[in-house]
Amino acid sequence: MNKSVIDLNECTNCPIRHRAVCARCETDELEQLESMKYYRNYSAGQTMIWAGDKMDFVASVVVGVATLSQTMEDGRTQMVGLLLPSDFIGRPGRDIAPYNVTAVSDVTVCCFRKKPFENMLVTTPHVGQRLLEMALDELDAAREWMLLLGRxxxxxxxxxxxxxxxxxxxxxxxxxxxxxxxxxxxxxxxxxxxxxxxxxxxxxxxxxxxxxxxxxxxxxxxxxxxxxxxxxxxxxxxxxxxxxxx
Amino acid sequence: MNKSVIDLNECTNCPIRHRAVCARCETDELEQLESMKYYRNYSAGQTMIWAGDKMDFVASVVVGVATLSQTMEDGRTQMVGLLLPSDFIGRPGRDIAPYNVTAVSDVTVCCFRKKPFENMLVTTPHVGQRLLEMALDELDAAREWMLLLGRxxxxxxxxxxxxxxxxxxxxxxxxxxxxxxxxxxxxxxxxxxxxxxxxxxxxxxxxxxxxxxxxxxxxxxxxxxxxxxxxxxxxxxxxxxxxxxx
DNA sequence: ACGCCCGGTTGATCGAGATCAAGGCGTCCC
DNA sequence: GGGACGCCTTGATCTCGATCAACCGGGCGT
CATH class of the missing domain: 1.10.10.10 (Winged helix-like DNA-binding domain superfamily/Winged helix DNA-binding domain)
Structure with missing residues (x-):
C-alpha cells in the first residue's frame, strides 16, 4: 500500500482506523503516528475534558459516544457537538479546551501527543487536507443545527x-x-x-x-x-x- | 519577501490582501493566484448566490457585508454566518451551494476559479493550512452561536x-x-x-x-x-x- | 407637493414551551 | 425486603416571545 490513497474500511494495516488520520494514510505516516499515540478510557457519565483544561494532545474517538458542551455560569448548558467513533477532539494550534467533553457511554479515545502531531501536519499534507474536510463537515453540521435551534x-x-x-x-x-x-x-x-x-x-x-x-x-x-x-x-x-x- | 511568512497587514505586494490566501503568502503562490482570480460586485440587498446554485469558484470578500442563510419551505429563515472582508466563500471539493449568500451592503468579492484553486491546494500546503485555521475559527463561532440560539x-x-x-x-x-x-x-x-x-x-x-x-x-x-x-x-x-x- | 414604500416602533393578545410539582418504575445496595 | 437514587412521565400553571395590528417618519418617484 505504500504511498497509495486507500479507503478507510480497507485500511487493515492501520492500527487506529480512523477517518481523521487514516482515510488517506500512507505507511510512513502511520509509522510516525504509531510513535506518538496512546489510548485513554473513560466510563459513562464521566467528564473527559473540562473547558479551560490544558490540552497537550489531540485525539480520535475509537469506541463510544461523547458530547461537546458549553455551560453558562448559571448552569444553562448547550451541547454543541456529538462525538462518535472516528470524530476528532482538539485543534492544532490551540492548547486550552473551550468545551466540556463528556462520555455518554464508555469511551475509548486514541490520543496523539500534540507537538509531534503538529509537526507531522506541516510535513505531510494529506493529514491536513483530511482535517480540513472534517472541519468543514463539522461546520455544516453546526449550521444545520443553528437552523434547528433558531427556527x-x-x-x-x-x-x-x-x-x-x-x-x-x-x-x-x-x-x-x-x-x-x-x-x-x-x-x-x-x-x-x-x-x-x-x-x-x-x-x-x-x-x-x-x-x-x-x-x-x-x-x-x-x-x-x-x-x-x-x-x-x-x-x-x-x-x-x-x-x-x- | 520570498518564502517568508508575513503578516497580513504588511502584505503590500499582494493584490488580494485577504486572510484566506495571503496570511502566509509567498510570491510564487501569489503569481498562481493572480492568474485565476477575477472580481464580482453586488449591490445591497442582492442575493449573490442561491442555495442549490452550481459553484465553479471560491471567493473572498473584499469590501462590504454579506450573510449566509438557510430557509425552510414555509419561509422561516436562519442566518448561519456573517461574511466580512477577508471571509471565505465556498468550499474545496463541493460544487453546489448549500446556503443563500446575500449582500447586506454593496459587496465586492474576489473569486478564484475552482479547479485551479483546488490544484493549488494540493501543491502548496500553506494555503490549505490557512483554510483549516479559518474553518476551525468559523466552527468556534458557529458553536458560540449555538449556545446563544439554544439557551x-x-x-x-x-x-x-x-x-x-x-x-x-x-x-x-x-x-x-x-x-x-x-x-x-x-x-x-x-x-x-x-x-x-x-x-x-x-x-x-x-x-x-x-x-x-x-x-x-x-x-x-x-x-x-x-x-x-x-x-x-x-x-x-x-x-x-x-x-x-x- | 403628494402618495407610496420601506424600515422601524409600539400596543394588545395569544400560545408554545418553561417552570413547579407529584408520582412511576428499574436498579443497586444495605 | 425496603429504601434510595436515577431516569422518565404527566399535570397545572406561568411567562416570554410570537403574532396580529396600527402607526410613524424618511426617502423617492411622479
Missing amino acids: KTAREKIASLIAIIARRDNEAKSAIPGGQMSVDLPLTREAMADYLGLTLETVSRQVSALKREGIIELEGKRRVIIPDIDVLMDETGDDSDGGPLI | KTAREKIASLIAIIARRDNEAKSAIPGGQMSVDLPLTREAMADYLGLTLETVSRQVSALKREGIIELEGKRRVIIPDIDVLMDETGDDSDGGPLI
Whole structure:
C-alpha cells in the first residue's frame, strides 16, 4: 500500500482506523503516528475534558459516544457537538479546551501527543487536507443545527434529532428496503434537551406525542423503532432533498 | 519577501490582501493566484448566490457585508454566518451551494476559479493550512452561536450581537481607553432577527429597552454608542473571560 | 407637493414551551 | 425486603416571545 490513497474500511494495516488520520494514510505516516499515540478510557457519565483544561494532545474517538458542551455560569448548558467513533477532539494550534467533553457511554479515545502531531501536519499534507474536510463537515453540521435551534418547533427538533441519528446509524448498514428502521438513542432525555435547546420535560412530552401518533415506537426507553422514515421526515420541517452542500 | 511568512497587514505586494490566501503568502503562490482570480460586485440587498446554485469558484470578500442563510419551505429563515472582508466563500471539493449568500451592503468579492484553486491546494500546503485555521475559527463561532440560539434570552441575544460586532469592529482600531465605543450595525432589524432566532418586533423592543436603560445609545437607527462595554457585557450572559479555546 | 414604500416602533393578545410539582418504575445496595 | 437514587412521565400553571395590528417618519418617484 505504500504511498497509495486507500479507503478507510480497507485500511487493515492501520492500527487506529480512523477517518481523521487514516482515510488517506500512507505507511510512513502511520509509522510516525504509531510513535506518538496512546489510548485513554473513560466510563459513562464521566467528564473527559473540562473547558479551560490544558490540552497537550489531540485525539480520535475509537469506541463510544461523547458530547461537546458549553455551560453558562448559571448552569444553562448547550451541547454543541456529538462525538462518535472516528470524530476528532482538539485543534492544532490551540492548547486550552473551550468545551466540556463528556462520555455518554464508555469511551475509548486514541490520543496523539500534540507537538509531534503538529509537526507531522506541516510535513505531510494529506493529514491536513483530511482535517480540513472534517472541519468543514463539522461546520455544516453546526449550521444545520443553528437552523434547528433558531427556527424549529419542539416537535420538529425531536423528529430531526431522531432522523439524524437514524440516518447516521443506518448508513453503514445499507438502507433497509422495508422502510422500517430501529435506532439506539444513546442520550438521556436531559442530554437530548441540552442538545436541542429545550427542557427535559418538553422532550419527554414530545417523544410521547410522536409515540401516541404512531410516528415512532419505543422499545424500552432508549431504543426507537421508526415504522416509516418518510413519515418521520415530514415532521422535521426539512425539505425532502438532502443536507448542506457550500 | 520570498518564502517568508508575513503578516497580513504588511502584505503590500499582494493584490488580494485577504486572510484566506495571503496570511502566509509567498510570491510564487501569489503569481498562481493572480492568474485565476477575477472580481464580482453586488449591490445591497442582492442575493449573490442561491442555495442549490452550481459553484465553479471560491471567493473572498473584499469590501462590504454579506450573510449566509438557510430557509425552510414555509419561509422561516436562519442566518448561519456573517461574511466580512477577508471571509471565505465556498468550499474545496463541493460544487453546489448549500446556503443563500446575500449582500447586506454593496459587496465586492474576489473569486478564484475552482479547479485551479483546488490544484493549488494540493501543491502548496500553506494555503490549505490557512483554510483549516479559518474553518476551525468559523466552527468556534458557529458553536458560540449555538449556545446563544439554544439557551439565551432575547435580551442576552441582542446584547451579545452588539458586543460581538463591537469587539470585531474595534479590534482593528486599538481599544479606546475611555471605554466608550461606537459601532455600525450593518443589519436591519429583520436581519438581526434572522440571525438571533427572534422576530423583528422582539428585536426592536429589546433594543429599545437597552436604550431606555442607558446601556446603549442610538445615533440614527444603525449606529450604536456603547457608553461602557463592561455594562453591556454583563447583559450577554457570557462569563467575563473570553471566547472559545479547543 | 403628494402618495407610496420601506424600515422601524409600539400596543394588545395569544400560545408554545418553561417552570413547579407529584408520582412511576428499574436498579443497586444495605 | 425496603429504601434510595436515577431516569422518565404527566399535570397545572406561568411567562416570554410570537403574532396580529396600527402607526410613524424618511426617502423617492411622479
